Amino acid sequence: MGGLLVIGDVVTDVVALHGQPVATGTDTAADIVLRPGGSGANTACWAARLGADTRLLARAGHDTGEWHRAELVKAGVRPHLRIDPERPTAVVIAMVDPSGERSMLTNRGAGRHIGPEDWSPSFLDGVAYLHLSGYTLFEQPGLDLARLAMREAAARGVSVSVDAASTGFLREFGPERFVHETSAAQIVIANLDEALLLTGATAPEAAAASLSDAYGTAVVKLGAGGALLGNDGTVVAKAPAAPAEVVDSTGAGDAFAAGFLAALLSGLDPRAALENGCRAGAVAVAQVGGRPPVPGAAAQSAGIAKELYPIDTD
Numbered sequence: 001m002g003g004l005l006v007i008g009d010v011v012t013d014v015v016a017l018h019g020q021p022v023a024t025g026t027d028t029a030a031d032i033v034l035r036p037g038g039s040g041a042n043t044a045c046w047a048a049r050l051g052a053d054t055r056l057l058a059r060a061g062h063d064t065g066e067w068h069r070a071e072l073v074k075a076g077v078r079p080h081l082r083i084d085p086e087r088p089t090a091v092v093i094a095m096v097d098p099s100g101e102r103s104m105l106t107n108r109g110a111g112r113h114i115g116p117e118d119w120s121p122s123f124l125d126g127v128a129y130l131h132l133s134g135y136t137l138f139e140q141p142g143l144d145l146a147r148l149a150m151r152e153a154a155a156r157g158v159s160v161s162v163d164a165a166s167t168g169f170l171r172e173f174g175p176e177r178f179v180h181e182t183s184a185a186q187i188v189i190a191n192l193d194e195a196l197l198l199t200g201a202t203a204p205e206a207a208a209a210s211l212s213d214a215y216g217t218a219v220v221k222l223g224a225g226g227a228l229l230g231n232d233g234t235v236v237a238k239a240p241a242a243p244a245e246v247v248d249s250t251g252a253g254d255a256f257a258a259g260f261l262a263a264l265l266s267g268l269d270p271r272a273a274l275e276n277g278c279r280a281g282a283v284a285v286a287q288v289g290g291r292p293p294v295p296g297a298a299a300q301s302a303g304i305a306k307e308l309y310p311i312d313t314d
Contacts, residue, residue, distance in 0.1 A: 001265055002128025003053035007149055008040010009111040009135050010058045010068045010081070011090040015250060015288060019098055030095075035289035036071040037092060038111070039165060040133040042251040042290040046258030046280060048076035049292040052265050055080060057123060061089035061110040074294045082118050084110035096248050108135075115141025116148050129261055130158050134165025137181060138173050150184040161187035163257055164194040171197060179214055188215045189257050195220045204228055205235050217270060219277065221256055229274045239274040242282035251290020256281040 018030040044056040055078040060068045065083035072079040090109035096102045114136065124130070130153045136142040153160050162185040164170060170178055175198045182188070188211050190198060195207035195218075204220055205228065211218035212230030220228040222241075229237040259280025263273035287293065 008133030011038035013037030042254035045075040050262035164190035244282035255284035
């Protein structure tokens with residue numbers, strides 16, 4: 001079984017869980033925690049927890065870069081992490097309401113400057129899947145890096161998947177341009193809003209079919225509605241959402257992507273992988289923060305694995 005290389009971001013997450021609407025101009029009581037995060041890093045950590053041989057290419061800042069490196073190693077990820085001596089690590093302030101829904105304030109920091117100079121062809125050694133966080137494409141250096149990585153992946157027979165990342169950035173970048181720039185990918189993973197924006201469709205099934213026509217395989221996440229799988233222009237499967245008590249939705253989509261890709265790497269078919277993605281997302285929303293807890297004991301790791309689709313995590 002080959003490995004997984006994720007290209008994406010590491011972020012310092014400040015998560016504020018508030019039990020009532022945020023009051024303008026005054027204080028609102030909240031539980032506030034600091035967590036390592038970032039869409040690409042989260043996906044890498046969940047994939048490693050599920051037994052995938054996972055590497056992450058990212059750029060962190062001089063302020064917290066070594067902390068992030070240590071957290072990735074603890075999670076079982078092999079980090080290719082460049083520390084930017086001039087910029088801080090990206091920071092996201094996530095405000096989470098009682099339903100678990102979040103609103104985010106984002107400073108992309110050093111992450112927005114990742115580029116071709118951070119790349120080495122050796123990063124693809126032993127890799128079967130290259131996974132790109134869409135955030136990488138939204139600045140020119142990252143777009144150039146994505147083009148280079150996808151080109152070298154294609155030359156080496158490495159499969160490519162891409163996560164659509166964010167409707168706000170997608171709208172600014174241009175949906176048609178995004179599809180064009182990522183056309184070398186064989187798999188696209190998007191939530192419903194992203195899928196509708198990318199395709200102009202008005203229904204989930206139509207969006208999944210359209211995206212799969214463009215990429216070959218498309219996964220559309222529907223939150224509590226589960227997920228759809230499209231293949232070559234046709235919706236071929238729907239997986240229900242796994243039962244979960246929602247505490248914080250931060251990182252749920254990243255966990256889903258990891259569950260889906262880890263299942264493919266383990267040899268499961270895409271339909272089973274879709275269900276595994278749903279199960280991983282359900283585990284993620286039941287905790288605060290976007291990463292799996294760092295295993296302090298084998299029992300903790302085994303407990304999480306049992307909640308997911310049966311992948312060999314030994």
